[in-house]
Amino acid sequence: MIIRFATLPLLLALNLSMCKKQESVSPGSQQASASSPTPAAVAAPVMGASPKITKPVVDQTAQVLIFCYHRLVDKIRYPGTEITPAAFEAQMKELKDRGITVIPMQDLLAWKRGEKNIPPRCAVISFDDGWKSQYEVAWPIMKKYGYPFTMFIYTEGVRGGSLGGGEAITWEQLADMRDNGVDIQAHTATHQDLREGHTIMVASPGGKKTKTKLTGPQYEQWVQNEVVGCKQLLEQRLGIKVNCFAVPFGNYNEHVKELARNSGYEAMFTVYGQPITFTSPLDSLGRYAIEANKPKVFEDAVKMIATSAGGGAAVAEVGAKDLATQPADGETVRNALPLIKANLSAIGPIEPGSVQMRVSGLGVVPASFDPKSGTVSYQVTQKLHEKSCSVIVSAKSQGKKVEAHWTFGIEQGTAGGTSPVATPKK
Numbered sequence: 001m002i003i004r005f006a007t008l009p010l011l012l013a014l015n016l017s018m019c020k021k022q023e024s025v026s027p028g029s030q031q032a033s034a035s036s037p038t039p040a041a042v043a044a045p046v047m048g049a050s051p052k053i054t055k056p057v058v059d060q061t062a063q064v065l066i067f068c069y070h071r072l073v074d075k076i077r078y079p080g081t082e083i084t085p086a087a088f089e090a091q092m093k094e095l096k097d098r099g100i101t102v103i104p105m106q107d108l109l110a111w112k113r114g115e116k117n118i119p120p121r122c123a124v125i126s127f128d129d130g131w132k133s134q135y136e137v138a139w140p141i142m143k144k145y146g147y148p149f150t151m152f153i154y155t156e157g158v159r160g161g162s163l164g165g166g167e168a169i170t171w172e173q174l175a176d177m178r179d180n181g182v183d184i185q186a187h188t189a190t191h192q193d194l195r196e197g198h199t200i201m202v203a204s205p206g207g208k209k210t211k212t213k214l215t216g217p218q219y220e221q222w223v224q225n226e227v228v229g230c231k232q233l234l235e236q237r238l239g240i241k242v243n244c245f246a247v248p249f250g251n252y253n254e255h256v257k258e259l260a261r262n263s264g265y266e267a268m269f270t271v272y273g274q275p276i277t278f279t280s281p282l283d284s285l286g287r288y289a290i291e292a293n294k295p296k297v298f299e300d301a302v303k304m305i306a307t308s309a310g311g312g313a314a315v316a317e318v319g320a321k322d323l324a325t326q327p328a329d330g331e332t333v334r335n336a337l338p339l340i341k342a343n344l345s346a347i348g349p350i351e352p353g354s355v356q357m358r359v360s361g362l363g364v365v366p367a368s369f370d371p372k373s374g375t376v377s378y379q380v381t382q383k384l385h386e387k388s389c390s391v392i393v394s395a396k397s398q399g400k401k402v403e404a405h406w407t408f409g410i411e412q413g414t415a416g417g418t419s420p421v422a423t424p425k426k
């Protein structure tokens with residue numbers, strides 16, 4: 001059995017300093033907001049009248065991988081934030097080969113609102129920080145595959161901003177992307193830790209940069225600009241609607257979340273990669289950061305939702321409810337070392353040896369299966385470090401592969417109190 005541990009947050013923590021010019025643009029928010037009714041409009045039928053708008057039946061068992069890339073360069077100097085164009089293109093091709101559909105970020109959100117169906121296995125591609133290589137190198141590859149994508153931009157990092165150097169994307173390039181359907185979203189103003197009292201860099205009017213810790217009203221004013229000012233600037237400068245927020249390094253807290261929610265963000269993104277399900281909380285959608293020094297992150301992510309290595313075998317999906325899973329789908333537990341269980345007897349006769357359990361952050365786990373009761377179970381022995389945990393149980397029954405997916409939450413504080421990177425990443 002192979003047990004893989006989630007090392008990505010640690011990696012990212014080690015690379016905080018690399019993240020000084022990051023943003024991603026997602027194409028889709030503006031179209032979606034222009035063409036689809038707001039949830040409020042949909043949800044406000046006259047009492048007693050039969051609703052005119054019927055929502056499509058969405059596949060609640062679909063799963064979505066969200067990938068996050070930074071710079072594309074031929075010669076890797078910073079393997080924590082770079083990838084070669086060849087490796088990137090190979091990954092885009094692999095998604096296609098494995099039957100994983102690349103969808104716009106806005107389709108993911110529409111699916112979670114119950115407004116739009118998506119294929120059973122999807123990916124969303126995002127680019128962080130706004131590097132010019134994303135415009136010059138990544139975009140042509142994305143065009144070749146016909147893939148939509150999102151750019152998460154920090155506004156001071158755009159060329160000409162106080163942090164936008166020669167490798168930064170320009171406002172003209174962003175406008176060009178916007179005009180061609182690329183989704184552009186927010187990643188703060190200056191790309192720093194958003195939590196009160198943390199050391200940040202501020203520029204004085206003279207341009208001199210100093211390290212400081214802001215608290216109280218000074219902090220509030222600063223964080224307001226990071227979360228809200230950034231959104232307003234992107235919306236005004238590009239004439240778009242911004243509804244997604246990627247938090248730098250994933251360092252946020254309830255106060256930042258509330259500020260983001262109140263300023264009109266619909267979804268917030270971390271860098272704790274995990275398959276996104278229908279019930280994943282919108283204020284902490286985990287993305288897989290794909291970098292040159294972590295080649296297995298992409299492979300592991302794809303395996304989490306791929307039906308088979310060859311991508312061909314049919315898999316029947318079983319609802320987690322039918323399997324009386326423990327913890328239940330959507331449940332939040334207080335224990336970072338839960339017992340994970342499912343009863344497979346509803347599926348029918350199970351072929352011995354075919355039962356497999358995967359847990360996000362761990363990979364395949366040595367679960368035990370009791371043929372008498374039909375119960376597969378695994379006692380987690382390594383604290384689950386993420387806020388939510390996805391489980392995939394698969395088995396063969398009468399020659400057919402059957403799978404069930406579900407997700408449960410782990411209450412913060414219990415999830416990884418010993419880890420310095422337990423803070424949700426966005």
Ligand SMILES: [Zn+2]
Pocket residue numbers: 019021022023128129187191248249
């Ligand atoms: Zn970033």
